[in-house]
Amino acid sequence: MVQFTPLDWFWVxxxxxxxxxxxxxFYRLGKRSQADFFLAGRGLPWWLPASSVFATHTxxxxxxxxxxxxxxxxxxxxxxxxxxxxxxxVSAIISSRIFRRSLAYxxxxxxxxxxxxxxxxxxxxWMAGWAIFxxxxxxxxVGMAMGKVCRLAFGWPDWWGLVLFSSVCAIYVLxxxxxxxxxxxxxxxxxxxxxxxIVSAWGIVAAGGPSGITARLNEMGxxxxxxMFSFTGWFSGDFPVAWFVTMVVFAFLGGVGxxxxxDWYAEAQRIQSARTVRDxxxxxxxxxxxxxxxxxxxxxxxxGFYVLYPxxxxxxxxxxxxxxxxxxxxxAGMVGFFFATILAIHFSTISSHLNLGALYATRDLxxxxxxxxASEQRLVWVGRLSTLGLLLGSFLLGAMMEEITKWLIxxxxxxxxxxxxxxxxxxxxxxxxxxxxxxxWIANLGASWLVVWVLPEYGIIPELxxxxxxxxxxxxxxxxxxxxxxxxxxxxxxxxxxxxxxxRPVGWWGPVRREAEQRGLLTPEPKPKARETPRFxxxxxxxxxxxxxxxxxxxxxxxxMLGYLLIIVGGxxxxxxxxxxxxTLALGVGxxxxxxxVIDPKLRAxxxxxxxxxxxxxxxxxxxxxxxxxx
Amino acid sequence: xxxxxxxxxxxxxxxPRHALVFAMLLSYALGFAGMLLAYxxxxxxxxxxxxGEQEKYPPPAAKGPTP
Numbered sequence: 001m002v003q004f005t006p007l008d009w010f011w012v013x014x015x016x017x018x019x020x021x022x023x024x025x026f027y028r029l030g031k032r033s034q035a036d037f038f039l040a041g042r043g044l045p046w047w048l049p050a051s052s053v054f055a056t057h058t059x060x061x062x063x064x065x066x067x068x069x070x071x072x073x074x075x076x077x078x079x080x081x082x083x084x085x086x087x088x089x090v091s092a093i094i095s096s097r098i099f100r101r102s103l104a105y106x107x108x109x110x111x112x113x114x115x116x117x118x119x120x121x122x123x124x125x126w127m128a129g130w131a132i133f134x135x136x137x138x139x140x141x142v143g144m145a146m147g148k149v150c151r152l153a154f155g156w157p158d159w160w161g162l163v164l165f166s167s168v169c170a171i172y173v174l175x176x177x178x179x180x181x182x183x184x185x186x187x188x189x190x191x192x193x194x195x196x197x198i199v200s201a202w203g204i205v206a207a208g209g210p211s212g213i214t215a216r217l218n219e220m221g222x223x224x225x226x227x228m229f230s231f232t233g234w235f236s237g238d239f240p241v242a243w244f245v246t247m248v249v250f251a252f253l254g255g256v257g258x259x260x261x262x263d264w265y266a267e268a269q270r271i272q273s274a275r276t277v278r279d280x281x282x283x284x285x286x287x288x289x290x291x292x293x294x295x296x297x298x299x300x301x302x303x304g305f306y307v308l309y310p311x312x313x314x315x316x317x318x319x320x321x322x323x324x325x326x327x328x329x330x331x332a333g334m335v336g337f338f339f340a341t342i343l344a345i346h347f348s349t350i351s352s353h354l355n356l357g358a359l360y361a362t363r364d365l366x367x368x369x370x371x372x373x374a375s376e377q378r379l380v381w382v383g384r385l386s387t388l389g390l391l392l393g394s395f396l397l398g399a400m401m402e403e404i405t406k407w408l409i410x411x412x413x414x415x416x417x418x419x420x421x422x423x424x425x426x427x428x429x430x431x432x433x434x435x436x437x438x439x440x441w442i443a444n445l446g447a448s449w450l451v452v453w454v455l456p457e458y459g460i461i462p463e464l465x466x467x468x469x470x471x472x473x474x475x476x477x478x479x480x481x482x483x484x485x486x487x488x489x490x491x492x493x494x495x496x497x498x499x500x501x502x503x504r505p506v507g508w509w510g511p512v513r514r515e516a517e518q519r520g521l522l523t524p525e526p527k528p529k530a531r532e533t534p535r536f537x538x539x540x541x542x543x544x545x546x547x548x549x550x551x552x553x554x555x556x557x558x559x560x561m562l563g564y565l566l567i568i569v570g571g572x573x574x575x576x577x578x579x580x581x582x583x584t585l586a587l588g589v590g591x592x593x594x595x596x597x598v599i600d601p602k603l604r605a606x607x608x609x610x611x612x613x614x615x616x617x618x619x620x621x622x623x624x625x626x627x628x629x630x631x
Numbered sequence: 632x633x634x635x636x637x638x639x640x641x642x643x644x645x646x647p648r649h650a651l652v653f654a655m656l657l658s659y660a661l662g663f664a665g666m667l668l669a670y671x672x673x674x675x676x677x678x679x680x681x682x683g684e685q686e687k688y689p690p691p692a693a694k695g696p697t698p
Contacts, residue, residue: 121669129665133658365665369672400653445662449655 002153002327008336015340016168018187019347023172023180030176034367034379037177038105038359039273044182046279046286049270051189052182053287054294055348056266057085058192061145062345063298068319070302071312074225075572076239081295082568083247085288088267089560090255092285093553093599094506096271097606098427099258100280102503107131107258107268108364111434113503114426116495119434119488126441128364131265135357136390139166139350140397146346147398152320153327153339162398169347170391173354174384178273181351188344189290195341196294200301203325207304210577216307225303226576228569235465246467250420252561256506257424264423269356276607281599285560289592292564296571298322354387361386417473418444422481428507430496436485443480448473497521506549539601543609546602556599563592 004012030037040048069077104110108127112120143162150161172180207213217225224230232239258264267284274280305321312318326338362383367374374382422440425432451472456463464472490496493515499505500512501521516522525548537552566588573581 118670118673121673122666125665125667125669126662127665129661129663129668130658132665133654133661137654137658365668369668397654397657441662445655445659 001155002335002339003332004336004339005332007333008339011336011340012343015191015343019184020168020171022184022187023175026172026176026179026183030179031377031380033376034363034383036179037380037383038355038363039269040178040182042273043275044273044279044283046274046282048182048186049274049280049283050286050290052185052270052273052348052352053088053267053284054290055185055189055192055345056270056352057287057291057349058189058196058294058345059142059145059349060149060342060346061142063322064145064148064319066295066298067302067305067321068315070299071306071318071321072315073238074222074230075228075299075303076230078228078295078299078568078572079239079244079247081299082292082564083251085291086248086251086561086564086568087254088284088288089564090252090557091258091264091267092255092281092288093557093560093595094256095258095427096267096280096284097277098503098505099268100271100274100277101610102499103272104268105272105363106359107265108360109368110258110268111437112368114499115434115437116492117434119438123434123438123441124364125369126438128360130441131360132357132365132390134265135353135360136393137397138353139357139390139394140399141401142346142349142353143394144398144401146342148316148320149323149342152323159395159399163395165343165346166350166391166394169350170354170387173351174387177380177383178269178355181355182273184351185348188348191341191344192348193290193294195338195344196297199322199326199330199338199341200297202329203301203304203308203322204575206325206329207307210300210575213300213303213307214576217303220307220310222306222310225306228572240465240467243465243467246470250416250470253424254420255557255561257427266352266356269352269359276611278600278603278607281603289564289567292568293571296568296575299572300575301325354390355383357390358383358386361389417470418447418477420470421474421478427505430500430509430512431485431490433485433488433491435488436481439484440477440481444473444477447476451476504547504549506553537598541602541605543605546605550602552598552602556595559591559595559598563588563595566591 029041032041035041066077066081069080073080099110102110102113104113106128108124108131111123111127114120115123143166144158146165147156147158147161150156150165151158172184176183204210204213208216214226217223230239231237231241231244234241258268270283270287271280274283301322305318305325309318309321309324323342326342327335330338362379366382366386367379371378419440422432422437426437451461451464452469455461493512496512497516497519500509501516513522517524523544537555538550566584568588570581570583570585570588574585575581
């Protein structure tokens with residue numbers, strides 16, 4: 001139990017007033033239209049989506065998860081935490097640009113842009129329903145994590161913390177929609193980052209500082225915990241090389257498409273809320289880079305916690321380690337600030353998923369299927385009612401959850417594995433169609449259950465390590481979706497041409513590209529003149545040239561991924577005072593700066609022309625969005 | 632009956648898995664409900680002869696960067 005002084009209560013109340021006040025301040029902006037309620041009018045500069053990406057993915061359960069894996073696995077557990085979001089390195093350069101250009105509000109809406117006919121409608125309906133569940137599910141587990149923190153701090157029953165703080169957060173989401181979310185996310189991101197630095201540093205110092213932690217672990221015979229690459233073998237143990245390679249492939253190729261289902265949905269909303277393609281790319285990249293730095297801080301603090309409290313075997317006890325550092329080691333008066341930080345990271349995730357789930361319910365189900373002629377005012381109200389429904393549903397799901405880490409791994413891994421490849425193929429292969437994609441989704445939900453729990457339970461197959469679960473599920477999915485795709489007709493060429501010209505996807509789109517050129521919608525790509533000796537990295541772009549994919553994009557994607565990996569390793573080791581860590585971190589920053597140098601001129605050229613045309617296009621699009629108006 | 636059901640669902644015997652089973656069923660239910668809504672709406676539009684999804688978005692207007 002934590003004792004609060006009046007100063008502690010001051011911090012907490014000030015924070016709550018500030019957050020709810022934002023809902024009041026941005027109420028008028030949020031209620032203007034559906035685009036404002038769900039995308040903040042699509043006009044945000046890059047640093048607002050970036051802070052929102054960071055804040056959204058910094059939830060109450062996140063320090064529990066990271067502390068849990070570091071306590072159990074040592075520093076190699078950092079990879080578990082950081083390789084999941086690492087897909088953003090490539091996505092920021094490749095798929096965010098494609099999705100931003102599509103102008104789809106949501107991943108479900110993207111389905112009816114990419115595919116056509118009944119299959120696309122079924123896919124959109126399925127994805128919308130599933131996304132509503134997913135957001136409710138995330139709200140439930142994050143809410144329950146808050147319940148656990150409140151039990152630790154105040155001795156409350158779990159459901160008090162779950163219900164009370166999610167409800168307070170819902171006030172500003174209901175009032176101001178995504179405007180409220182993104183503006184409070186910025187403040188919460190700043191508060192959270194500052195506090196993560198302070199509390200983690202406090203914990204590291206309490207455990208004896210970087211050198212003290214290192215020395216103590218070596219004394220305990222636990223020196224392996226300091227090695228981020230302490231593999232347990234090629235294919236066996238908790239951390240085999242095969243798992244690491246799987247995760248790198250998963251992240252790198254996944255970023256080419258929309259491959260990490262659980263994260264992509266939240267990022268998609270932030271990508272669309274950015275004012276240009278360039279802002280969406282930098283928003284995604286910078287937000288995720290902050291996440292990686294955060295993870296390094298938490299990892300070392302968790303090692304410090306291990307040194308202070310070794311030998312805890314109950315997962316539910318050690319996964320609250322970072323919170324214990326804050327509550328037990330911070331001085332009086334700072335504990336309230338720490339609790340306000342916990343509220344900040346809780347609110348940022350709850351608000352995002354409330355608004356995101358409501359987006360699918362409103363835009364993809366209500367407007368698209370039930371009432372296409374609904375006024376903007378009505379759509380905003382449906383958005384609010386959906387928000388309320390998600391909140392209530394999350395209480396039910398949250399009350400069922402016990403161990404945070406198990407849920408998170410289940411959600412991240414299983415829900416992503418079987419649709420990982422189709423999520424990429426929908427972007428890179430023109431022949432992939434809605435029926436194949438739908439078959440992959442349905443097959444994955446069944447197969448993941450069977451492969452992970454049911455068949456091993458009955459002894460039909462052995463319990464597979466995680467990396468084998470991934471490849472097995474991917475293979476089983478391919479056995480289903482490839483024949484379905486090839487045995488059904490390709491999408492209508494008119495539809496594909498519209499999508500291609502609008503989103504300009506990367507990959508195997510030759511027949512569609514040629515058709516678009518024949519119709520005069522695209523200019524054939526000019527061949528380089530023999531006398532020209534262009535620089536290897538082009539620095540001056542025309543908008544038309546910048547719209548096409550080139551080797552600069554791939555070089556930037558590789559540099560981006562390299563930058564992330566070096567920042568993860570360098571940041572973590574630098575916090576332990578390692579010279580190699582400082583050098584690696586400097587290399588990571590260098591790779592990232594080089595990436596910026598390579599890609600920025602191109603992104604500027606794409607965005608300059610894009611911004612000019614977008615406004616006019618969106619107005620035209622909105623005027624024909626309602627089907628019945630045309631009949 | 633209950634005992635038979637429990638035996639059949641022995642993989643879901645421990646507490647966290649009860650919740651997982653429920654969550655999976657809920658995800659199916661909401662996904663299929665969305666699909667059903669999509670199908671009914673599509674059929675209604677086909678019957679009434681109203682424009683479908685392909686007419687919903689205007690074609691790109693000109694050469695060069697889009698939109």
